[in-house]
Amino acid sequence: MNTPPDNIIQVKDLIVKYGNHTVLNGINIDVKRGEILVILGGSGSGKSTLLRNMAGLMRPHAGHVIIDQQNFTAMSHFDRIEVRKTMGMCFQSSALFNSMTIGDNVAMPLREHTKLEESTIQIMTRIKLEQVGLGGCENHMPDELSGGMKKRAGLARAMAMDPKIIFYDEPSAGLDPIVAAEIDTLILDMQHAFGVSSIVVTHEMESVKLIADRVCMLHKGKVIALGTLDEVQETDHPFVQQFFARKPNPIDHNKENVLESLTNPE
Amino acid sequence: MSYALGYIGRVTLNSLYASTSVCVLMVDTINWIFIHPFRGKGLRIKSTVEHFVEFGVRSVPIVAMICFLVGVIIAMQSAYTLAKFGASILIADLVSISALRELAPLMTAIIITGRNGSAITAEIGSMKVAEELDALKVMGLNTTKYLVVPKFLAMLLALPCVTLIAMLVMIFGGFLVGVFSLNITPEAYFEETAQALVNKDLISGLVKSFFFALVICWVGVYRGFQVTGGAEGVGKETTASVVTSIKLIIVVDLIWTFLFFKAAS
Numbered sequence: 001m002n003t004p005p006d007n008i009i010q011v012k013d014l015i016v017k018y019g020n021h022t023v024l025n026g027i028n029i030d031v032k033r034g035e036i037l038v039i040l041g042g043s044g045s046g047k048s049t050l051l052r053n054m055a056g057l058m059r060p061h062a063g064h065v066i067i068d069q070q071n072f073t074a075m076s077h078f079d080r081i082e083v084r085k086t087m088g089m090c091f092q093s094s095a096l097f098n099s100m101t102i103g104d105n106v107a108m109p110l111r112e113h114t115k116l117e118e119s120t121i122q123i124m125t126r127i128k129l130e131q132v133g134l135g136g137c138e139n140h141m142p143d144e145l146s147g148g149m150k151k152r153a154g155l156a157r158a159m160a161m162d163p164k165i166i167f168y169d170e171p172s173a174g175l176d177p178i179v180a181a182e183i184d185t186l187i188l189d190m191q192h193a194f195g196v197s198s199i200v201v202t203h204e205m206e207s208v209k210l211i212a213d214r215v216c217m218l219h220k221g222k223v224i225a226l227g228t229l230d231e232v233q234e235t236d237h238p239f240v241q242q243f244f245a246r247k248p249n250p251i252d253h254n255k256e257n258v259l260e261s262l263t264n265p266e
Numbered sequence: 267m268s269y270a271l272g273y274i275g276r277v278t279l280n281s282l283y284a285s286t287s288v289c290v291l292m293v294d295t296i297n298w299i300f301i302h303p304f305r306g307k308g309l310r311i312k313s314t315v316e317h318f319v320e321f322g323v324r325s326v327p328i329v330a331m332i333c334f335l336v337g338v339i340i341a342m343q344s345a346y347t348l349a350k351f352g353a354s355i356l357i358a359d360l361v362s363i364s365a366l367r368e369l370a371p372l373m374t375a376i377i378i379t380g381r382n383g384s385a386i387t388a389e390i391g392s393m394k395v396a397e398e399l400d401a402l403k404v405m406g407l408n409t410t411k412y413l414v415v416p417k418f419l420a421m422l423l424a425l426p427c428v429t430l431i432a433m434l435v436m437i438f439g440g441f442l443v444g445v446f447s448l449n450i451t452p453e454a455y456f457e458e459t460a461q462a463l464v465n466k467d468l469i470s471g472l473v474k475s476f477f478f479a480l481v482i483c484w485v486g487v488y489r490g491f492q493v494t495g496g497a498e499g500v501g502k503e504t505t506a507s508v509v510t511s512i513k514l515i516i517v518v519d520l521i522w523t524f525l526f527f528k529a530a531s
Contacts, residue, residue, distance in 0.1 A: 057400050077408075084406035095397035109405045157401075167404075 008033045008165060008197045009054060014063035016049055016221075023049045025221040027063070031165075036191055036198045038208050040232075041218035042243070047201045048169060050218065054199060055089050055167045056080060068164070085113055088158025089167040094150040096142040102129070102153045103138030109160045128156040132186060148179035155186060159194075166190060168200040172207050184210050205244075217243070288488050294410045295418055302411070313416035321382045321417075322424030326431055328381065329374050333432040336373060337361060337439020345448055354448045358458035361440030366467040367526075370432040372519055375478035378425060379511040383486040386417055387507035390490025391500040399491075409491075418483045425479035426472050433471060470526045477518050485511045 009031035016024040023046045031037050041047045052058045054065055056072055065072045067083055075083070096105050107125045110116060116124070129135055132152040142150060151171060158166050168187065172180035184207050190196045202208060208215060208229060215232045217225040217240055225235040233244050241247075303309045344360050390413060393399050402409055437459060444450040489507035493499045 052400075055404055057403055081406040081408075084404060087404065089401070089404040091397045091401060093397050095401040097393075097398055097401070098396070109407075112405070112407055161405075 006032055008068055009199070010064075010066040011050075011054065012064045012066065014050070014053060014065065015061045016046070016053060016058065017061045023221055024053070024060070027218075027221075027223055029216055029223060029226065031197055031199060032214075034191065034195045034197055035213040036187065036200060036211050038212040038215045039199065039201045039218060040203075040208065040215055040243070042239075045218040046221050047218055051167055051169055051199060051201050055087065056084065085109075085161050086163050087165040087167065088161065088163040090151065090154045090158050090169065090171055092170045092173055094142070094147075094154040096150060096153055096157070098142050100142075101138060102134065102140050102142065102145070102156075105142070105153065106138070106157045106160050109157070113161060124160070128159055129153070131159070131189075132156045133182070148175050148182065151175065151179075151183055152186065155183075155190075159190065159196075162194065163196065165197045165199070168198060168202070170202055171200065172202060172204050177206075180204060180207060181210075183207075187211050284488075287491075288484060291410070291414070291488055291491075292484065295414050298408070298411045298415045299419065308411075309419075310412065310416045314419045317416050317420030318424050320385075321378065321420050322427055325374075325378055325381055325424070325428050329377050329428050329432050330435045332377060333365075333370055333373055333436045334439045336369060337365065337436035338443055339439075340364060340369070340436075341440040341443035342447070345443065349448075354444075355450055355454065355458055357440060357444050357448065358450070358455045359462035362437050362459045362462055363467055365433050365436035365440075366463065366471045368471075368519075368523070370436050371429050371471045371475040371478060372515070373436075374425065374429045374432045375475065375482065375515050376512060378421075378428065379482050379508055379515065382421070383482040383511045384504045384508050386483065386486030387490040387493075387504045388500055390487060391493030391503050394491065394493050395496055395500060414487050417487065421479045421483040422476065425482070426475045429471060429475040433468075466526070466530075470522065474519060474522050477522065478515050481514045481518055482511050485514060 007030040009029075011027050011029045014024050014027040015022065027050060029037075039047045039050060049058065053060050056065070060073060064074065068086070070079075070083060072080065072083055096102070097108070100108070103122075103125050106128050107121050110121045110124060114121075125138060126135065129138055132155050134149060134152055134156060137145070137149070137153070142153070145153060155166075155171075166187075171183050171187065175183065187198055187200065188211055191198060198211075200207075200211065212229050214227060215225070215229050216223055217232055217235075217237075219237075219239045224237045225232040225240050232240060235241075242249075299309070341357050341361050344357055345354060348354050348356050348360075390399075393413075399409055402412055441452070441455055441459075444455045445452050486507050489503045489510070493503045
């Protein structure tokens with residue numbers, strides 16, 4: 001039997017622009033099967049843009065995203081749907097459908113993509129919700145849940161089709177440390193129990209230490225470090241050092257420069 | 267000078283971009299109604315029925331009330347002039363023809379724009395802001411099939427139905443004024459109305475309402491997808507949706523009235 005290739009996602013020479021502004025400038029990353037890759041970087045470094053391109057929510061200006069040996073960027077609409085059935089995404093805002101119950105949210109991909117009996121879908125929905133610790137919540141509406149519960153419900157929905165890849169956009173942003181730790185544990189559980197490959201965009205260093213197999217650091221649209229957390233921390237790129245040391249950018253106190261920037265913003 | 271040229275250029279480019287986006291949306295919608303369902307991709311019948319109830323059934327009370335009152339108002343206003351010529355009975359003609367050809371389709375379309383066109387924009391816009399549209403895409407669900415087509419089909423069915431009711435209610439409003447205020451006998455009023463109307467009046471009204479439905483739905487959906495920013499963006503686009511819809515409804519009304527007018531002469 002052929003063993004599946006090592007890389008589940010390959011990003012090749014990805015260039016993304018918003019108007020004339022280049023957000024990602026020639027990104028090359030490979031995501032290994034079953035690993036948790038954390039994307040780090042300052043605000044505006046293009047982390048979320050990279051994640052959205054990997055998930056096919058944006059079309060890049062140039063370059064390719066290859067998922068499981070298939071060129072995701074270049075394929076037709078209906079082929080993309082087939083690939084999307086093998087991926088899930090947890091959004092920063094959870095993105096649960098507010099007009100539906102939590103159960104219907106989780107059941108939706110199953111109802112749309114499979115021909116399973118409704119009774120089977122109900123059972124699978126309950127199993128998925130149990131896995132994220134939300135057993136018995138299927139009849140609640142999203143606005144009846146707390147932020148952490150919504151994130152977990154979003155994860156249950158992302159897992160509904162038993163995906164090979166899950167993308168997480170700032171999974172622990174805005175959550176208290178306990179709930180954030182619960183989400184980290186869930187991400188690890190998904191990896192251990194189902195061999196899911198995860199790509200996580202986050203700012204939480206505690207979370208990175210706990211979950212990351214490898215870390216990718218973005219700065220000004222380029223990958224400046226890629227490797228295990230220790231390897232990345234040892235990189236002598238000034239931004240990497242500044243990032244891990246939590247050093248602020250120096251504020252310009254020169255009166256003339258400040259006056260110049262106020263009167264002539266260009 | 268360069269400012270003026272720049273302005274014209276920007277407006278032209280924006281209009282071209284908007285027209286292209288609307289055309290892409292139209293082609294996609296038509297594909298998902300007439301082509302993909304026959305390739306086994308399915309239509310969302312349940313959602314279409316739910317939207318039909320929302321756009322059609324639930325709009326009936328407000329449309330009926332307003333159209334009834336408009337019927338009463340036209341009858342009273344015209345009675346003032348017609349009575350001078352001793353031609354009060356012609357109120358039946360005036361109310362029924364204007365209701366069928368013009369006022370019922372127009373009033374219904376404007377009420378439904380305010381009631382449902384804005385709701386379509388707000389719903390899709392809020393979903394966009396809350397990343398729900400992205401969630402649909404990541405799940406491999408097509409936003410056109412899932413969100414646009416049910417609304418579109420429901421609107422195309424609902425608006426002519428509600429317009430029919432509006433026509434009847436408006437004529438009934440005129441009838442009450444004629445009978446109770448101008449002492450026309452119910453039989454005479456009914457006979458005059460039946461004599462005045464021809465099939466073409468009804469058809470022209472329904473053709474208009476069909477095209478109004480296209481306008482309300484496409485503008486509502488297009489504006490919804492254009493939302494950027496947060497709650498403020500939703501508000502802005504919702505306002506723009508209603509304003510654009512009403513403008514286009516009047517333009518479409520003018521075009522069809524002109525065509526029917528030319529065809530008759």
